[in-house]
Amino acid sequence: MTVDKWKERLPRRRADGKSPHFGFAPAQRAALRAFAATDRQSLQRHEPAEFARRQIRVLNCNACHGELDGFAKLDLIGLKLRPEWMQLLLAGYIKPRPRPWLPHRMPAFPARAKPLAQGLAQAHGYAPRTVPEPAAVNAKLAEVGRQLVGVDGGFSCIACHGVKNREPLQVFEAQGINFAQVGARLQPEFFLRWMLDPLRVDPQTRMPTYFDKDARSVLVDVLEGDAKKQIEAIRQYLLLGNKMKIPVMQ
Ligand code: HEC
Ligand code: HEC
Incomplete structure (x- = not known):
């Protein structure tokens, strides 16, 4: 665009030399008048x-x-x-x-x-404050969760995830965040999606997938081998935060 063309776009002085002339179309003028008649709060609305x-x-x-x-x-x-x-x-x-x-x-x-x-x-439709859990942590379910993340009869999640002051067993693999911190971090929907298929959420992650496409678990004797039930048990355990008991780590 040439300099002359820019000048054409600048507001021109009106004949009286005082107020600038913006060259608004009638519909734009009407919209401005309607806005001027409001309390103009929308200018300050926090988005x-x-x-x-x-x-x-x-x-x-x-x-x-x-x-x-x-x-x-x-x-x-x-x-x-x-x-x-x-x-x-x-x-x-x-x-x-x-x-x-x-x-x-x-x-x-x-x-x-x-x-x-x-x-x-x-930005993702969540409330500015997390909706509180509908009930206190279910201690029985949390205990099942503790077994599921441990070594003996569980998934051995603690190979990569530390628990409170315990280091993960195989840090050289791909370290995950300490379990004592996770409950306070994650939105419940994200937790479920992540656990069902971590690679779908993050194609680069080295966290293994534990459940098959039909949401079944290889640990068929725990909570009927139902992936969603097992994931909820783990979530209840993680919600304990620093009050969680150490899982079986060897
Ligand atoms: C081979 C190592 C490995 C194993 C085993 C593993 N994870 Fe992970 N996990 C990871 C990595 C890597 C991440 C991503 C870390 C990051 O965000 O920096 C992760 C992330 C997570 C997250 C998200 C944590 C957060 O706060 O962002 C959860 C929840 C999780 N893992 C749970 C589990 C559970 C439950 C198991 C066992 C069923 C498990 N992991 C087994 C490596 C592992
Ligand atoms: C100098 C680099 C750097 C800059 C700049 C930076 N961050 Fe970070 N951010 C980090 C690191 C490193 C972490 C991981 C910390 C950890 O998990 O120990 C992180 C973690 C986060 C996390 C948590 C992610 C998770 O999954 O745990 C959020 C949210 C975040 N940053 C937001 C922001 C925002 C918003 C800004 C800008 C206002 C910002 N960061 C600028 C380095 C940076």
Whole structure:
């Protein structure tokens, strides 16, 4: 576009030389008049998902996320993590860090942690606060979950996942996040989807798939070999967080 063409687009002075003339069509003028008659609150409306998108650009989060190996992409992160947990992470409060094996550290953004975390969740239709669990942790089911993640008669998940102060048994494989931290992190729907087929969620992951296409488990004697029931038992166990008992690790 030439300079002259740009000039044509600038507001022209009206004949009286005071107010600029924008060249609005009649319909645009009518819309402006209608807007001027409102309380103009819509100009200040806070749109959380848009806020989060903007902040990710402004703060250059993608310099790490989506670029470096082993880093979560942020476009789907609101489907995975609970907003309360993201808020604590963004504020710099999560200790120890979930992935101590990564050479980089997540910087803290305390002033923006809350609206950013809520915006990331709301971008996927989640409420700014996680819906509370319908009931307290089911202790019997959690005990089944503990057996399922352990070695003897379980899936040996603890080969890769630490539990509280216990290191995973085979860190050299592909380390997962310590189980004591997982319950507070994950949205329940994500947990189910991940457990049924981790590769569908993350084609690069080295976490094995434990259940077949018909949601059946090889451990046929536990909860009727029903994958979803076994996954829920593991979830109940993980919800115990730091109160969880150590599973059988040898
Ligand atoms: C210097 C690199 C770097 C930058 C910049 C960065 N992060 Fe991170 N982020 C990390 C690292 C490293 C982790 C993993 C920390 C861990 O798990 O121990 C992480 C983890 C996260 C997680 C949790 C992901 C998960 O699955 O556990 C979220 C959410 C996140 N970052 C959001 C952001 C947002 C939003 C921004 C910008 C405001 C941002 N990060 C900027 C390095 C970075
Ligand atoms: C071969 C190693 C390995 C085994 C065995 C394994 N996992 Fe994983 N798991 C991983 C890796 C790698 C990740 C992704 C880590 C990351 O996000 O940085 C993961 C992620 C997870 C997550 C998501 C955690 C979060 O907070 O983001 C859950 C839940 C999980 N695993 C549960 C299990 C359960 C339950 C078992 C046993 C049935 C199991 N894993 C067995 C390697 C393993």
